[in-house]
Amino acid sequence: MTSIEELKAKIERLEQELAVEKSKNSNAPVRGKIAQMSSEVVDSNPYSRLMALKRMGIVDNYEKIRELSVAVVGVGGVGSVTAEMLTRCGIGKLVLFDYDKVELANMNRLFFQPHQAGLSKVAAAAHTLMDINPDVEIETHNYNITTMENFNHFMERINTGSSTGGPVDLVLSCVDNFEARMAINTACNELNQIWFESGVSENAVSGHIQLIKPGETACFACAPPLVVASNIDEKTLKREGVCAASLPTTMGIVAGFLVQNTLKYLLNFGQTTHYLGYSALTDFFPTMQLKPNPTCDDSFCQERQREFAARPKPEVCDDGVPVEEEVVHEDNDWGISLVDETPANTTEENVSKPVGLAQGVSVAYDLPAPNSGSSGPTVQDTDISLEQLMAQMKKM
Amino acid sequence: MTSIEELKAKIERLEQELAVEKSKNSNAPVRGKIAQMSSEVVDSNPYSRLMALKRMGIVDNYEKIRELSVAVVGVGGVGSVTAEMLTRCGIGKLVLFDYDKVELANMNRLFFQPHQAGLSKVAAAAHTLMDINPDVEIETHNYNITTMENFNHFMERINTGSSTGGPVDLVLSCVDNFEARMAINTACNELNQIWFESGVSENAVSGHIQLIKPGETACFACAPPLVVASNIDEKTLKREGVCAASLPTTMGIVAGFLVQNTLKYLLNFGQTTHYLGYSALTDFFPTMQLKPNPTCDDSFCQERQREFAARPKPEVCDDGVPVEEEVVHEDNDWGISLVDETPANTTEENVSKPVGLAQGVSVAYDLPAPNSGSSGPTVQDTDISLEQLMAQMKKM
Numbered sequence: 001m002t003s004i005e006e007l008k009a010k011i012e013r014l015e016q017e018l019a020v021e022k023s024k025n026s027n028a029p030v031r032g033k034i035a036q037m038s039s040e041v042v043d044s045n046p047y048s049r050l051m052a053l054k055r056m057g058i059v060d061n062y063e064k065i066r067e068l069s070v071a072v073v074g075v076g077g078v079g080s081v082t083a084e085m086l087t088r089c090g091i092g093k094l095v096l097f098d099y100d101k102v103e104l105a106n107m108n109r110l111f112f113q114p115h116q117a118g119l120s121k122v123a124a125a126a127h128t129l130m131d132i133n134p135d136v137e138i139e140t141h142n143y144n145i146t147t148m149e150n151f152n153h154f155m156e157r158i159n160t161g162s163s164t165g166g167p168v169d170l171v172l173s174c175v176d177n178f179e180a181r182m183a184i185n186t187a188c189n190e191l192n193q194i195w196f197e198s199g200v201s202e203n204a205v206s207g208h209i210q211l212i213k214p215g216e217t218a219c220f221a222c223a224p225p226l227v228v229a230s231n232i233d234e235k236t237l238k239r240e241g242v243c244a245a246s247l248p249t250t251m252g253i254v255a256g257f258l259v260q261n262t263l264k265y266l267l268n269f270g271q272t273t274h275y276l277g278y279s280a281l282t283d284f285f286p287t288m289q290l291k292p293n294p295t296c297d298d299s300f301c302q303e304r305q306r307e308f309a310a311r312p313k314p315e316v317c318d319d320g321v322p323v324e325e326e327v328v329h330e331d332n333d334w335g336i337s338l339v340d341e342t343p344a345n346t347t348e349e350n351v352s353k354p355v356g357l358a359q360g361v362s363v364a365y366d367l368p369a370p371n372s373g374s375s376g377p378t379v380q381d382t383d384i385s386l387e388q389l390m391a392q393m394k395k396m
Numbered sequence: 397m398t399s400i401e402e403l404k405a406k407i408e409r410l411e412q413e414l415a416v417e418k419s420k421n422s423n424a425p426v427r428g429k430i431a432q433m434s435s436e437v438v439d440s441n442p443y444s445r446l447m448a449l450k451r452m453g454i455v456d457n458y459e460k461i462r463e464l465s466v467a468v469v470g471v472g473g474v475g476s477v478t479a480e481m482l483t484r485c486g487i488g489k490l491v492l493f494d495y496d497k498v499e500l501a502n503m504n505r506l507f508f509q510p511h512q513a514g515l516s517k518v519a520a521a522a523h524t525l526m527d528i529n530p531d532v533e534i535e536t537h538n539y540n541i542t543t544m545e546n547f548n549h550f551m552e553r554i555n556t557g558s559s560t561g562g563p564v565d566l567v568l569s570c571v572d573n574f575e576a577r578m579a580i581n582t583a584c585n586e587l588n589q590i591w592f593e594s595g596v597s598e599n600a601v602s603g604h605i606q607l608i609k610p611g612e613t614a615c616f617a618c619a620p621p622l623v624v625a626s627n628i629d630e631k632t633l634k635r636e637g638v639c640a641a642s643l644p645t646t647m648g649i650v651a652g653f654l655v656q657n658t659l660k661y662l663l664n665f666g667q668t669t670h671y672l673g674y675s676a677l678t679d680f681f682p683t684m685q686l687k688p689n690p691t692c693d694d695s696f697c698q699e700r701q702r703e704f705a706a707r708p709k710p711e712v713c714d715d716g717v718p719v720e721e722e723v724v725h726e727d728n729d730w731g732i733s734l735v736d737e738t739p740a741n742t743t744e745e746n747v748s749k750p751v752g753l754a755q756g757v758s759v760a761y762d763l764p765a766p767n768s769g770s771s772g773p774t775v776q777d778t779d780i781s782l783e784q785l786m787a788q789m790k791k792m
Binding site: 046270273 | 403446485642
């Protein structure tokens with residue numbers, strides 16, 4: 001018969017084994033918080049390879065990143081990777097917005113894992129991000145920003161959501177639809193908040209990022225975003241039961257461009273690109289600059305334009321770009337510079353021109369049909385047509 | 397005093413609790429294997445967004461990816477993300493090589509998490525990848541490919557490691573040093589194995605990918621890899637106790653370029669880019685093509701060149717690129733085409749020219765010093781100097 005001593009010994013073994021298994025499952029971060037970023041070159045320092053950017057002369061003051069707060073709107077294929085990159089870079093605070101749930105159908109993009117299916121994207125993301133870097137403060141909002149009540153709360157969080165209670169340092173739009181982009185645009189024009197727009201085409205093989213400084217560059221309502229044509233007829237995308245394609249490559253690259261330009265902008269190194277496109281089929285990367293539309297439908301955009309025009313021109317802009325670059329704007333009404341290259345596989349036959357765009361470019365995503373009953377603001381017809389705009393670009 | 401019954405009851409509770417905790421830690425995949433890729437648009441289908449590439453006219457036969465095997469050599473900042481992207485795309489088989497361990501100092505790049513610190517990179521990666529997609533077969537080798545014994549085994553796995561026992565369909569080099577690149581180059585020349593080289597600079601702000609087809613394009617020993625200058629003096633990189641900088645953005649972007657071009661090459665869509673560079677400071681993306689060096693130090697490269705010259709020229713190349721593109725090669729001895737653009741912040745003062753390169757370009761990583769005692773093959777001096785090469789490029 002089993003002795004009490006044997007049973008007690010067995011209980012002790014089981015309790016130890018249980019403690020090991022529980023520690024594996026624990027939600028406690030694997031490393032403690034780190035009070036100050038160090039440059040020390042040891043395997044246990046998660047910041048050594050980032051602080052090395054100072055020694056290499058790339059960034060003057062890398063540790064400033066801990067004081068910065070960034071809002072990421074949309075935590076899908078682009079937004080989740082964006083949040084992960086910023087977390088691994090040691091950003092001070094992230095404010096995440098999404099109302100969607102993780103599905104197995106999302107597993108063809110980076111970040112989320114099958115065991116998270118059914119969780120809200122913001123909750124699942126926050127859990128993973130805090131495991132990766134417990135030094136980052138993470139605030140989540142599991143709602144749709146385009147409803148009236150949520151929109152007001154969204155505006156309030158953009159304006160007071162930084163770690164010190166002021167406005168966030170940058171808003172990154174990683175949403176996948178027109179209405180959400182217009183909501184972000186409306187909020188940022190009113191709050192005079194600088195933001196990046198990003199997008200990936202529904203055929204998964206092109207994307208872009210665009211820096212929007214209210215009053216200084218075109219806002220989302222000033223002009224439709226342009227990307228290199230991806231050889232797809234928009235009409236084929238919208239049939240019943242048809243879902244958009246996506247690839248982890250394209251979304252990871254767009255997130256990389258977005259965060260790289262975010263780092264350049266916030267930490268003041270290199271040149272922040274105002275518009276960077278990516279066409280995967282030909283590895284084509286158009287860049288351009290767009291001045292705001294003086295007749296933009298968004299009244300706050302017009303107000304910001306008047307403020308910008310009245311500002312005394314500084315020696316350098318607030319993002320450190322010398323004023324010489326601004327002179328480019330004076331050469332033509334729209335301040336556009338476009339890489340002089342046409343994708344090799346773009347032919348007249350297979351490029352759709354939904355809004356009268358020239359060959360070689362198309363809108364990055366669908367615009368709502370005119371009179372579609374959308375309650376939000378819509379893209380305004382400008383005095384200068386897009387065809388005139390493109391003709392100007394071609395002359396350069 | 398405690399009765400035997402009480403102790404037994406406690407043992408039963410502990411055993412149940414332990415089973416629950418163990419199940420949470422179980423390696424069993426969260427979803428079962430899927431026998432065949434489906435296009436069905438439901439939230440539970442992890443392949444719906446990939447199969448949509450067929451409906452959108454991008455890829456003719458996406459499900460072919462399940463028959464393909466890819467070797468990833470080096471599972472660090474670029475290789476781990478490369479393996480994750482291919483896993484999420486549903487690649488048939490991955491063969492992973494690395495001899496390093498996960499450290500907290502790696503946490504500034506994507507993929508690995510702090511709780512994996514101390515595990516071998518291949519074991520940690522395989523565990524995560526199988527959780528993400530149990531349909532992918534994963535073979536791992538935890539060794540350094542540059543030792544004689546391991547090198548022979550490495551060659552054998554490249555040559556017979558596909559899921560059907562033949563050669564893998566592609567080798568992706570994601571290593572971080574010259575010796576490992578030369579080992580891969582030597583193996584692939586001998587085996588006539590097509591591969592992609594990739595790299596990220598030690599200051600973290602530039603990178604490149606390069607497709608190498610033995611006998612048809614320059615091999616790694618034919619010419620040193622070129623990337624856009626990153627404004628850093630190579631001498632500052634090699635001091636005692638100095639570690640290289642790295643960023644999750646640059647590494648994620650290079651992995652994205654690598655896998656995107658892998659997909660284009662293996663699934664036969666778009667145009668596979670032979671050399672694609674990335675300069676983060678200015679968002680500059682040089683492309684070029686390099687013909688093999690007829691006096692290459694690698695005898696197997698020379699043998700592959702003779703075989704390629706003797707091959708009857710087909711209507712289209714085996715990667716589906718029309719033969720017209722090949723004519724470009726005839727225009728100049730080296731078949732180089734380079735985007736005509738100079739990064740704005742490149743000045744004569746801050747660009748080092750370690751091997752006599754023209755302004756605006758530098759080697760992607762350090763070459764060993766001459767007579768450094770390396771036992772591996774070294775880069776051969778060519779009849780045409782690099783300065784002549786660059787002069788030719790400038791004329792275009």
